[in-house]
Amino acid sequence: xxxxxIGVIGAGLVAQIEHIPNLLRLSDRFAIGGVSDPSAVVxxxxxxxxxxxxxxxxxxxxxxxxxxxLIAAPDPLHHELVLAAFAAGLHVLCxxxxxxxxxxxxxxxxxxxxxGKVLQVGTMKRxxxxxxxxxxxxxxxxxxxxxxxxxxxxxxxxxFIGHHAHVTADDVPAALIEATRAKRQxxxxxxxxxxxxxxxxxxxxxxxxxxxxHDVNAVHGLLDGLGVPDGEITGASLFAGGDGCxxxxxxxxxxxLWTMMHLAVPGLPDYRERIALMFxxxxxxxxxxxxxxxxxxxxxxxxxxxxxxxxxxxTRSGYEEAFIEELKGFWSAVVEAAPVRNTAxxxxxxxxxxxxxxxxxxxxxxx
Numbered sequence: 085x086x087x088x089x090i091g092v093i094g095a096g097l098v099a100q101i102e103h104i105p106n107l108l109r110l111s112d113r114f115a116i117g118g119v120s121d122p123s124a125v126v127x128x129x130x131x132x133x134x135x136x137x138x139x140x141x142x143x144x145x146x147x148x149x150x151x152x153x154l155i156a157a158p159d160p161l162h163h164e165l166v167l168a169a170f171a172a173g174l175h176v177l178c179x180x181x182x183x184x185x186x187x188x189x190x191x192x193x194x195x196x197x198x199x200g201k202v203l204q205v206g207t208m209k210r211x212x213x214x215x216x217x218x219x220x221x222x223x224x225x226x227x228x229x230x231x232x233x234x235x236x237x238x239x240x241x242x243x244f245i246g247h248h249a250h251v252t253a254d255d256v257p258a259a260l261i262e263a264t265r266a267k268r269q270x271x272x273x274x275x276x277x278x279x280x281x282x283x284x285x286x287x288x289x290x291x292x293x294x295x296x297x298h299d300v301n302a303v304h305g306l307l308d309g310l311g312v313p314d315g316e317i318t319g320a321s322l323f324a325g326g327d328g329c330x331x332x333x334x335x336x337x338x339x340x341l342w343t344m345m346h347l348a349v350p351g352l353p354d355y356r357e358r359i360a361l362m363f364x365x366x367x368x369x370x371x372x373x374x375x376x377x378x379x380x381x382x383x384x385x386x387x388x389x390x391x392x393x394x395x396x397x398x399t400r401s402g403y404e405e406a407f408i409e410e411l412k413g414f415w416s417a418v419v420e421a422a423p424v425r426n427t428a429x430x431x432x433x434x435x436x437x438x439x440x441x442x443x444x445x446x447x448x449x450x451x
Contacts, residue, residue, distance in 0.1 A: 086419060087113060087115055088113060088114050088415060088419065089115050089150045089152070090116060090151065090152045090153065090154060091116070091117050091119070091146070091148060091150045091153045091154070092153070092154045093119075093154070093155045094120070094157035095119050095127065095130045096252075097241055097245065099130075099156040100130065100250045101241075102378075103411075104116065104136070106407055107411065108134065110408070116134075117148050118137040118138065118139055118145050118148055119134075119138050119145070120140065122256045122257065123255050123256050124140070126253050127139075129251040130251075146169065146174070147172075152174050152176065152418060153176055153177075154177045154179075155176060156179045157179075158268075159293065160184075160264050160267040160268040160271055161264065161267070163188045163191065163192065163271070166195070166203065167191070167192070167195055170195045170196065170198075170199040171199075173201070174201065175202040175414075175418045176203050176204070177414045178206060180207045180293075180294070180431070181297050181435065182431040182432075182435070183271070184288075184289070184293060184435065184439070185276075186432045186435050188275075189435060193432070196428060202417045202424060203428050204417060205428065205430065205431045206426070207302075207426050207434070208409070208410040209302045209372070209406060210305055210425050210426055211409035212372075212409075213401035213402040213409075214384040215302060215382065217384055218368060218384055221386065221399070222368065223367075223386055224310075224364065224365075226311045228363045228364040229312060229339065229340045229362075230339075230340050230362045231340055231343070231361075232335070232342040232343070232360070232361055233360045234296070234299045234345065234358070235357070235358045236295065236296065236299060236357045236358075237349055237354070237355065238295060238347070238348055238349065238357070239350060239351070239352050239353055239355060240348065241376050244355070244377055268289060269285070272288060272289060275435070276442045276443055276446065282326070283323075283326045284322055284442060286322075286325065286327075287326035287329050288322070288326075288439075290326060290348070291322065291328055291329035292322075292441060292442060293438055295329075296344060297434055299346070299359060300434045300437055301426070301430060302370075303342065303344075304433060304434065312340075313336075314433070315336070315342060316333065316334045317332070318332045319331065319332040320441040320442070320444035320448070321448070322445045324347065324348070327347065327348040327350075328345070328348065329344075329346050330343075330344065331343075332344075333437070355374035356371075365388065367385075368384075368386055369386075369387075370383070370384055371385070375406075378407065379403045379405050381400050381401075381402070381403055383398060384398065384401070385397070413425050
């Protein structure tokens with residue numbers, strides 16, 4: 085097996101702007117066997133633009149001769165679609181979040197192992213060349229870590245995709261929309277608890293599980309590089325009607341603190357995302373561009389002191405695009421048996437923290 089026959093399930097914005105074009109660019113590694121989406125308008129546009137066969141259901145696509153699928157369908161459908169793909173004997177690259185709760189991810193880990201297939205999760209920041217460089221140049225140790233800070237201000241995709249050809253539609257059957265909404269409600273209640281108010285539901289499925297999940301995954305990788313174990317949640321809040329989330333995690337028995345915040349700013353066409361690690365005598369900072377701006381390098385800044393003199397060094401490791409590099413990583417995992425960089429076990433760890441933050445908020449609201 086050299087060139088993977090891959091199907092794409094879900095033809096929303098991330099599929100139209102990132103996944104399908106990127107798979108076509110990697111034509112030496114992938115051949116797209118088809119795209120499924122419930123919207124006839126989207127299927128017609130995608131088929132015409134990319135010259136690909138389209139299907140109204142995932143089941144119809146899975147019946148095609150394929151080696152793998154890329155799942156970019158709505159989040160509440162990930163669990164059932166991954167299981168269906170394994171049942172069809174396919175490898176899977178699934179967009180984040182893999183699932184809302186750790187128990188659902190346990191199902192997928194068991195199914196993956198039984199099927200003997202690759203399951204990779206689309207938290208692509210670990211494929212960013214600046215992130216890889218940060219791991220290689222961590223300026224301190226577990227003993228000198230003082231704090232981790234994450235701050236994201238996100239207007240969503242609209243300021244960055246106007247120059248891309250894409251289509252949205254409102255012709256998805258109402259019954260399918262309602263069924264997906266009901267699945268989301270049931271999955272969130274199983275993961276976080278019942279009786280959630282609208283802010284908690286919106287904040288958990290959006291700001292936490294769709295937004296902050298990227299940074300949680302990235303920080304977990306950095307902490308692993310330092311040998312820092314998981315910490316204890318000491319606070320969390322979902323605010324701005326669920327458009328914002330905030331959390332704090334106590335690390336190393338209080339030696340260090342991890343603070344994180346993600347806020348949607350729908351009317352401000354600016355994107356800011358920063359991960360910083362503070363040590364006794366150094367700070368390492370990653371400043372990410374909007375993920376919709378391809379081949380824009382992430383800034384990697386290291387600050388150190390020489391007495392009263394501050395030295396700041398910025399490292400640029402390349403212009404490789406994380407969305408493309410994750411596809412190369414998936415291909416390598418399937419064809420060359422390379423290690424999977426973003427595993428279901430990583431996603432389970434991320435989900436455990438995110439559900440814990442949501443439960444903390446829900447509990448604080450009732451106290």
